[in-house]
Amino acid sequence: MIPETTTKPATNLLLKQQLLAECLRIQNSVIQTAKSAMDEAQESANEHQGALEDKFESFREACQIQRDMYAKQLDEAITSLSVLKRIVATKENKHIMLGSVIITNLQKFFISVSLGEITVNGEKFFAISAMSPLFKAMAGKSEGEEFTFRDKAYRIESIF
Known part of the structure; x- marks a missing residue:
């Protein structure tokens, strides 16, 4: 039988890898969703060119505004993805930092990007x-x- 001290870190790291x-x-x-929505808005704007251009100018402007909004969402999502890619899920953390899993008496947290509630292995x-303000409240704690x-x-x- 393997002692608990060697299986717990392996289990913790596996959980961290699954969370990541x-x-x-x-x-x-x-x-993908933001990119598709952005492309759709751009296509809608492009489709309405022609003889009645003045009539559809405000529609095209609205489509461009919508496209720009989705482009901003896409940019933010890509930035968040780059943060996730910096997480090293193969090492245990003893301090609360990017990539840490924190188990508290009330909830369980994964310090990564703001995605809200996620479920891994039914947990x-x-x-x-x-x-986030919540991270700032727990930062520096052991x-x-x-x-x-x-x-x-x-x-x-x-903390791991």
């Missing part, structure tokens, strides 16, 4: 950004320490 893979999958989906985690966020007291049970 799920975040990457979600982020790639967000990128719910909250993917939060290192820029296992066993507590922090308060929105009038809730969290006790850190595990």
Whole structure:
């Protein structure tokens, strides 16, 4: 039988890798959706050229505004993807930082990008950004320490 001390880190790293893979999958989906919507808006604007150009000018302008909005979303999604790609999921973290998994008495967190609730192996985690107020409340804390966020007291049970 393998001692628990050698299996726990391996299990933790596997979980971290699965969390990162799920975040990457979600982020790639967000990128594809934004890109498709941006392309559709551009096609709509391009289709309405012709003899009645003045009549459709405001429609084309609206399509361009919509296209620009989707382009901004696409740019933000690509930036978030680059943050995810910087996470090293093959090492345990002892401190709360990008790539850390934090288990508290109330919730489980993965410090990555703001994706909200994600599920891996039937367990719910909250993917939060290192820029979020919640991250700032827990930053610098260690296992066993507590922090308060929105009038809730969290006790850190595990960091990896």
